[in-house]
Amino acid sequence: MWALPWRLQQRGILGMNKRNIDYIARHNARHLYPLVDNKLKTKLLAQSAGITTPNLIATIESQYDVSQLAQRLAASQGFAVKPAKGSGGKGILVLNRHDEHHFIKNNGTLISVLDLQRHVSNILSGLYSLGGTPDVAIIEELIAFDPQFNGYSFEGVPDIRVIIFKGFPVMAMMRLATRASDGKANLHQGAVGVGLDIATGKPLHAVQNGESILHHPDTGQDLSQLNIDNWQTLLELAASCYEVTGLGYLGADMVLDLNKGPMLLELNARPGLTIQVANGCGLLHRLKPIDRLSAIELNQGPSKRVELAQSWFASDLLINSSTKTAPYCETQ
Numbered sequence: 559m560w561a562l563p564w565r566l567q568q569r570g571i572l573g574m575n576k577r578n579i580d581y582i583a584r585h586n587a588r589h590l591y592p593l594v595d596n597k598l599k600t601k602l603l604a605q606s607a608g609i610t611t612p613n614l615i616a617t618i619e620s621q622y623d624v625s626q627l628a629q630r631l632a633a634s635q636g637f638a639v640k641p642a643k644g645s646g647g648k649g650i651l652v653l654n655r656h657d658e659h660h661f662i663k664n665n666g667t668l669i670s671v672l673d674l675q676r677h678v679s680n681i682l683s684g685l686y687s688l689g690g691t692p693d694v695a696i697i698e699e700l701i702a703f704d705p706q707f708n709g710y711s712f713e714g715v716p717d718i719r720v721i722i723f724k725g726f727p728v729m730a731m732m733r734l735a736t737r738a739s740d741g742k743a744n745l746h747q748g749a750v751g752v753g754l755d756i757a758t759g760k761p762l763h764a765v766q767n768g769e770s771i772l773h774h775p776d777t778g779q780d781l782s783q784l785n786i787d788n789w790q791t792l793l794e795l796a797a798s799c800y801e802v803t804g805l806g807y808l809g810a811d812m813v814l815d816l817n818k819g820p821m822l823l824e825l826n827a828r829p830g831l832t833i834q835v836a837n838g839c840g841l842l843h844r845l846k847p848i849d850r851l852s853a854i855e856l857n858q859g860p861s862k863r864v865e866l867a868q869s870w871f872a873s874d875l876l877i878n879s880s881t882k883t884a885p886y887c888e889t890q
Contacts (some may be wrong), residue, residue, distance in 0.1 A: 562873045569839070569843075570839070570840025570841065570842035570843035570844075571834055571841075571842065572831060572834065572840060572841040572842050572845070573831070574708040574831060576842075577794070578828075580809040581723070581806075581829065581845065582807055582828055584806075585723075585724070585805070585806025585807045586805045586806060586807055586808070586827050587804065587805075590736075590803060590804050590805055590827075591771065591827050592831075593803050593804075593825075594803060594805065594808065594824070594825040594826060594827045595617060595643060595688060596642050596643055597640055597641075597642045597643070597644070597824050598617060598642045598694060598696050599642075599698060600822075600824055600825050601614060601696070602853070603802055603803070604799075604802060604822050607798065607801075607802045608631065609798065609799070609802065609822050610795075610815075610818055610819070610820070610821045610822065611821055611822050611823070612638070612698040612699050612700075612701060612815075612821060613632060613698065614697070614698055614699075614851040615630075615637055615695055615697040615698060615699060616630050616631075616681070616694065616697045617642075617696055617697070618681075618694065618695040618696075618697065619682070619694050619695075620676050620682070621679065621682070622654075624675050624678050624679055624760060627671065627674060627675055627677070627678065628659075628671050629866055630697075631697070631745070634697075634699075635654065635655045636652075636653065636654040636655060636699075636700040637652075637653060637697050637698060637699060637700060638650060638651065638652045638653075638654065638697070638698045638699075638700060639653070639674070639677065639678065639681070639695055639696075639697050640649040640695070640696050640697075640698065641685075641687055641689065641693045641694075641695060641696075642685040642687075642693055642694040642695070642696050643686075643687035643688050643693045643694075644681075644687060644688075644693070645688055645826075646727055646744060646746065647742045647743070647747070648686040649677075649680070649681055649685065649686030650742070650790070651663070651669070651674070651677060651746075652664060652700065652714070652741070653669060653674070654700075657669055661674065663741075664713035664714060664741045665713055665740065665741060678695045681693050681694075681695040682694070682695060682705045682725070701813055701815050701821070702714050702815050702816035702817050702818075703715055703816060704787075704814050704815070704816045705816070706785065706787065708859045709774065709777040709778075709779035710734050710774060710779050710781070710784060711735045711743070711774075712734075712735050712736050712737050712739075712741060712774070712776040712777060713735060713737075713740075714735030714739075714741035714742055714743060715740035715743070715813060716732050716733060716734045716735065716743055716813075717732070717733055717743045717811050717812065717813045718730060718731070718732050718733070718754070718786070718792065718811070718812045718813070718814075719731055719733060719809050719810070719811055719812075719829065719833060720792075720793065720796040720809065720810045720812060721807075721808075721809055721833060721841065721855040722770070722796060722797060722799060722800055722807070722808050722809070722810055722831055723806065723807055723808075723844075723845055723848050724800065724848055724849075724851070724856055725797055725800035725801070725856070725858075725860065725863045726797065726808050726846065726863045726864075726866065726867045727732060727756060727793050727796055727797050727863075727864060728756070728841065728845060728867065728868050728871065729753075729756070729833050729834070729837055729839070729841060729844060729846040729871075730753075730754040730756060730759075730793075730833075731751050731752055731753050731754055731833050731836040731837060732751075732752045732761075732784065733745060733749050733750070733751055733752075733787070734749055734750040734751075734752065734756060734764070735749055736748050736749055736750060736774070736775055736776055736820050737775075737776045738775070745830075745832050745836075746832075747768050748766065748767060749766070750764055750765070750766045750771065750774060750775070750781070750863050751764065751766075751832060751833070751835065751836035752764045752781055752836060753833070753836040753837030753839070754785060754786070754837075755840060755873045756867055756868055756871045756872065756873075757868040757869075757871070757872035757873070758789065758872075759785075759786040759789030759792075760784075760785070760786075761781055761782055761784045762837055762838065762839075762873060763836060763837060763838040764768040764836070765835050765836050768832075768835060786814065787814065788814065788820050790864070791819060791820050792812050792814070792820035793864045793867075793868075794860045794861055794864050795810075795812065795820050795822060795860075796810035796812055796822075797860040797863050797864050797867075798860040799822070799825055800860075801860070803825060805825075805827055807827075807829075808825055808826060808827055808829065809826040809829025809830075810822065810825055810826075811823040811824050811825070811826065831835040833879075844870075844871055847870065866867065
């Protein structure tokens with residue numbers, strides 16, 4: 559039992575306290591948090607920097623706006639409703655048009671206009687926001703699902719979380735929705751996390767609820783066959799969020815749109831730690847070398863930082879179809 563902390567340290571596992579003190583508090587200035595804690599501010603900031611995001615249909619800021627929802631959405635065949643200050647996927651509704659007075663969720667549940675108005679009113683009241691403060695609802699166009707991910711996600715679009723430290727992408731995973739997660743790419747609700755090789759975007763290790771798996775639990779799809787197009791572009795967009803926000807330690811949530819390619823969904827100044835489980839590797843072994851870089855070495859553009867990170871953190875150990883062993887993480 560006493561060996562456990564030593565083993566975690568040997569594998570370079572980053573714990574919550576160390577993350578909060580040595581990385582979030584040290585590298586993320588408090589006054590910059592609103593840039594990423596508010597999805598609307600993040601979207602506008604990213605767009606001004608030339609980073610693609612889902613198109614904004616409407617912002618709902620008042621009960622009068624709520625009463626006008628039917629009219630404002632009359633031309634929309636599908637959309638996502640999100641609380642601007644929400645976290646962990648709470649309060650997000652992904653809907654398609656069913657008829658003039660109803661929408662339908664991916665799981666087949668019908669939502670009336672009145673149901674939608676009630677949900678948006680709850681968003682405005684702060685039911686889903688950080689700290690319960692009054693909020694704004696944002697309505698975005700749906701992401702065009704890329705058929706290359708058929709069978710890899712259940713009733714939801716997969717996304718990719720990239721941890722960025724001082725502008726370098728240090729670890730990545732794809733989050734795949736499941737029946738248990740209600741079609742949402744949220745690991746805490748039962749989604750699948752697939753660790754990805756920074757160099758190639760190929761799968762390294764997959765987990766659900768902390769347990770290693772080889773196939774998607776609902777579709778049976780072999781996770782070792784997962785392939786991600788435009789990986790280089792995706793990483794460069796994620797890395798550029800360092801310049802955009804000024805935050806030294808952040809999580810960039812990306813998605814691949816069939817028509818527009820890699821897009822930014824949102825940013826997180828306090829990214830979770832389960833990405834280490836998905837990768838079978840600790841973050842500390844990747845954060846410490848970057849922490850030792852000189853100011854001159856750090857002063858490089860996103861493309862060069864991605865190139866360096868790929869050379870440092872590449873792995874040739876992919877999911878093994880005959881075992882459930884996580885890849886070995888080299889100490890540095």
